[in-house]
Amino acid sequence: MGVHGLQQYIDSNIDFLMTCCFRQSKLIIDGSCLFHWLYFESNLDQIHGGNYNDFEKTVTLFFKNLGACNIEPYVVLDGGDDIKGNKFETMKRRCQERIRRANALSRGCSGEHLPILIKNVFKQILQKIGVHFIQCLTEADWEAAALANEWGCPILSSDSDFYIFSNRGGFLPITYFKWRKGSHHKCIPAKLFRFENLCAAFNHMNRHNLSLFAIIQGNDYYNLDKRQFPNFSQFSTRLGKTSKIDGLLTWLSHFTGPTEAISSLMSQMKKDVKSDSLRHNINQAMEMYRLKPSSIAQFFINGEPQSRPLQNLPDWTLKPLAEGKLASSIIAVLTQKRVILKFQVEDFGLSSSNHTSQLIRQVMYGILLCTRRQNIIKCSTSDEENQQYDVEEYDRQKTTLISSMVPAVLPRCVETQLHLDSLWEAPQDVRLQVMLEALEVSQIADSTVPEGLQLAVYVTCFWLKHAKPKPRAEIFWALLVSLVYGYLCREPKTEEVEVLSLEFEKLYRCNSSRAMDLKLAHAYCQWHCCLKDSFTLNQLLNHPVPEPELASLYCGSLLHGAAHELKRGRDPESVLTGSSVAISLYQSLHAAVVCELDDDFITKMQTRTRECQKSVDKLSNAFEHLMDEDEEENVACRENVDDKLP
Structure with missing residues (x-):
């Protein structure tokens, strides 16, 4: 998820992450990321359809440990996926990949696969233990970032898009969030990312250049044709897979803002490229990273659902959708x-x-x-x-x-x-x-x-x-x-x-x-x-x-x-x-x-059962027969030995 290759780049430059002991704070949680991570991190069943009971125990313990550290969680869940259709091709590719993984697991190979009711179970658990959560009308990333920025608290997720959002509360990558240690230390060892640190490492780059970086590098929504772009690796002093990302950030650090960088990019392209159209598409794509006041804050404060209803969605559905009492799949049916x-x-x-x-x-x-x-x-x-x-x-x-x-x-x-x-x-x-x-x-x-x-x-x-x-x-x-x-x-x-x-x-x-x-x-x-x-x-x-x-x-x-x-x-x-x-x-x-x-169905089922029992009896009889033969051989052997003894 998120910006292509960015997580790998951050992991290879651990200096961008600040070690912290997280406690006594509000925390915005990317709910979809959390239930994925908790399920796989706990090594729960994947090949037999899942184990929801043990998953419930894990989720309950997670939030109990947050409470022990005086952390107040607010979970934000995805709703209707990609209502505008910008991400649909990405969704289909991921879906095909899930089919491939499930098929591999069915043949005894390793892999990861979530049970199909996991989101429903997760919502029921949150309701049961009293954790604040909202199910958004659309994807949750922007709303989560906007809310965290508004409240000045960090976001917990694994989505690399949160490295780009200029959230003043920072970003806690979930893989570094050692929640199981929280109950002992009354705080949770973690690593905190702040966009200011990344910008400072690249000549105190304008933070808005990060949005342009994400669009050029490619994300789940936009993947520009890069054949006309420069080879950004030439601007990096690093070697290896992350050299392009490092070079792109270095290149962007020479511009006072995204407007100048886009103009420079356009000037390097061939004349037959429709630069006005490309410029418009890039600027439009960058809007997804511009944070404005959140539309979900009032839901957590006074229970008001999102104020941006979608076409074809009846007004009465807004509150139960936000409360997780309706499946978000109905949004796709009604809108698309x-x-x-x-x-x-x-x-x-x-x-x-x-x-x-x-x-x-x-x-x-x-x-x-x-x-x-x-x-x-x-x-x-x-x-x-x-x-x-x-x-x-x-x-x-x-x-x-x-x-x-x-x-x-x-x-x-x-x-x-x-x-x-x-x-x-x-x-x-x-x-x-x-x-x-x-x-x-x-x-x-x-x-x-x-x-x-x-x-x-x-x-x-x-x-x-x-x-x-x-x-x-x-x-x-x-x-x-x-x-x-x-x-x-x-x-x-x-x-x-x-x-x-x-x-x-x-x-x-x-x-x-x-x-x-x-x-x-x-x-x-x-x-x-x-x-x-x-x-x-x-x-x-x-x-x-x-x-x-x-x-x-x-x-x-x-x-x-x-x-x-x-x-x-x-x-x-x-x-x-x-x-x-x-x-x-x-x-x-x-x-x-x-x-x-009906009687015919019951009869057929009983017939199959009798056939199954006959097979079991047949195997049992064969096994007993073999045991008898072994015993006879043992007796004969003992008698033969006895005959030879003086």
């Missing part, structure tokens, strides 16, 4: 009718797991695009020819990023009862009906399923009906077992739960040393996608189904471990042995799901 989907470590020889939950997303698109009063008739599902609202989805085909047009769909029974401009004011039963129809389920009739697991039950029903290939029974059972364990771990600890924890710790350890099972991975990736899209739809409908704690619903390593144990022939109740509460809850979840499945 375009979505880049998330990817997982799955079987890349099969269709993307996103296909499984596409019907859920189509209902979300229908609510966003078809319920404006003038659009209702055009989106009627009774006549497909009248569907005039499509969303361009970017998904993978094998290992290649492709796009396709996906039609928005609005359930026919509510197409005149929902209106986007007043969506959260619609009757609760209407919003629940939309949710249930999208997931193709009926409402849970009794209270045997806790509120925190109701959405997971609905999602499981939908997944079983739409997953391809169809999940085997033990895959389904392991999912329920995992949900039971995750839920009970949130409850007050009892002796039964402690016994259960020991059993599941064994499953977790056993699975960590086991090779990845792509069939299992793909099945659970499909469930993961269904959960993500259902969670987003439920938020959009103002929670007709109680919102669950996501961190309790998915622990990939534990889930895979439970599936392998059941595949060996154990039944779910034996995995939950020692806890009557767990067994009872498992049976309630199982009954709630099975009642939504």
